[in-house]
Amino acid sequence: MWEAQININEVCEIRAKTTVYLGVGAIKKISDICAALKAKGISKVIVITGKSSYVKSGAWDYTLKAFEENNIEHVLYTEITPNPTVDQVDTATKMALEFGAQAVIAIGGGSPIDAAKSVAILMEYKDKTARELYEYKFTPDKAVPIVAVNLTHGTGTEVDRFAVVSIPEKEYKPAIAYDCIYPLYSIDDPALMTSLPAEQTVYVSVDALNHVIEAATTKVATPYSILLAQETVRLVAKYLPVAINNPNDLTARYYLLYASLIAGIAFDNGMLHYTHALEHPLSAVKPELAHGLGLALLVPAVVKQIYPASAKVLADILSPIVGGLTGSPDEGDKAFNGLRDWLSSLGIKPGLKNIGFSESDVEKLTELSFNTPSLGMLLGLAPVEANRESVRAIYLNSL
Known part of the structure; x- marks a missing residue:
């Protein structure tokens, strides 16, 4: 089949609404992405992730280096769990706003990326909460820029407008879909997923x-x-x-x-x-x-x-x-x-x-x-x- 003729080590660009870097070594593109953020005047970001995969995968070493090279300050939220909750999103949003973050970088699978999309909306709607967002109490049309470093091959959230977050006390797990939460850039590097x-x-x-x-x-x-x-x-x-x-x-x-x-x-x-x-x-x-x-x-x-x-x-x-x-x-x-x-x-x-x-x-x-x-x-x-x-x-x- 034709797949054998593709050089998987050549990082290609796939342009949907999101620009996705796909290929072995695509994580190195995080430096170019940070440079592009800096050119937009972004000098502070919040990183949304889980407890350990961002380190174990090797993604964090490249990301940290990219921050240093581009003089981007960051704050790190590492409490995202599988099936993330509105409380996690609200806590991360509070952290982002207090730090003065201007963009969100997610490192992980669907849970961190979906939580990051939610935080990106609430950073623009400072008087709203994640419960209000996921109970459809308002309709957002803006969010701060989102970058997704994807660590699983399943959700597709790194390239779409969907996010899912749970409201535990109601046993609700709603989905949202808004154009404003397409990631600006995403990284799909298979070498990050071997573990x-x-x-x-x-x-x-x-x-x-x-x-x-x-x-x-x-x-x-x-x-x-x-x-x-x-x-x-x-x-x-x-x-x-x-x-x-x-x-x-x-x-x-x-x-x-x-x-x-x-x-x-x-x-x-x-x-x-x-x-x-x-x-x-x-x-x-x-x-x-x-x-x-x-x-x-x-x-x-x-x-x-x-x-x-x-x-x-x-x-x-x-x-x-x-x-x-x-x-x-x-x-x-x-x-x-x-x-x-x-x-x-x-x-x-x-x-x-x-x-x-x-x-x-x-x-x-x-x-x-x-x-x-x-x-x-x-x-x-x-x-x-x-x-x-x-x-x-x-x-x-x-x-």
Whole structure:
């Protein structure tokens, strides 16, 4: 295949609304990015990250050097957790404002980048809180500049306008989507991701897979989102087993990262529907749940639910991982079983019961999927009508 002809060590620019530097060694571009920020008059930044990956990945050494070379002062917030909360965002915003930061740099996967996007908005809306932002109490149209140094190949948030932050006391995990939070620059360097554990490698890649299964089948899907879906699934199917067996294989990491990037662009255009709308309640109720694992446990039942309405598209895009689909509307069960088998081959044991959910939780999860701000909008984009009965059916079929 043509992938072998690409020099993965040559850092290329991918221009969407965000300028993304993709390739082995792309982290070195952080110096050029800091120079560009300095040219815009930015001399103080807040860095948003988790507790350790920013150091362990090697990204921090390059970033710190770039700050020193360009005389940029920084303050560091390192308390972002998986499924970040509004309280973390408010604390980081307070730190940024007290320091006088003029831009936000995120180092991490989806959680730090999404939190950073939220902080960037609130730095411009100083009288607002993260709860107000995620409960849609106001509509922002500005944010300070955002730079994303991405450390996982799953979310696509380094190239899209989405962010997700939880409101713990309500068990809400809403999403926002605003043009003002496209990162100005992003770095996608596969060499920063070789230390991802095998389990996390699987979960983040399954996240990318779900992005395109949904983006290719919403009511607003386009030929573009379907095209990106085809390539994403092909690349994940080919390179995920390689990365699991050899975490240091940079070619595999490169193409999983590229797949994640284009999947982010796919759902930035085609949007999402059932799987994400139903997973957010799972990880809102159980914040320790990895988002990608929650998606993996739901997606077979979602595909079964929507298959009659999206049979041709699903048969095409799923062909690298589920063989023998012809696009006949009656193949929902075959697609369901095929997806479960493929996920099982990656070490994902099917069933929400295995992560602590039971039939008694279904009603609560169903209500959260409709009552959490933003999730109803996603459900409205499903290719078959999303009502409480269909949502319950997916949860029950996923148990």
